[in-house]
Amino acid sequence: MIKHTLFAAASAICLSACGSGDKVDLENASVNDVAKELRKADANEGFVKPGQWEQTVTLVEMSVPGAPPQVAEALKKQTGQSQVHKSCLTPEQANHPREDFFSGADKSCRYDHFKWGSGKVDMKLDCKHESGTQTMELAGTYEPESYQMVMSVASRGSNPMETMNMKMQVDAKRVGQCTDKEG
DSSP, X not given: OHHHHHHHHHHHHHHHHOOOSOOEEEEEEEHHHHHHHHHHHTTTTOSXXXXXXXXXXXXXXXXXXXXXXXXHHHHHHHTTOEXXXXXXXXXXXXXXXXXXXXXXXXXXXXXXXXXXXXXXXXXXXXXXXXXXXXXXXXXXXXXXXXXXXXXXXXXXXXXXXXXXXXXXXXXXXXXXXXXXXXX
């Protein structure tokens, strides 16, 4: 469940980082602030080119320091594994993403920094909850129809099993038009 959620987050954030408009450079910004600036920066072209996207997410490393040995061994076996996900991005979604496109429905997050433009993205998102914290860092390069990103996630909870560190490589490309089945 945790891995699936983080892969989905990686996909959303990486797609939001693509495009070829003006630069965005913010510090200590809300998710809403970043969304507004990205809309302004790329208002004429949309964030990404609509169509079908294929993302390959590779788990580079993952650790849960307080995990029992059998859990640690299972995580070790997943390291180096990749998952391929295809998604359809409509013209409407590309031109007018929802505010929560960048972080999901979580309103407890703020960007330490968000830098996007000239084919590069670098961001750090901090989320604070009653039960712990999560920090997501992402850096990489992009073109209108592809991107390559490295994403790190560090979660800290109230007990050792709620502490996790993960690093993923995300490689994506636009592979064509959406089909009617993908909607």
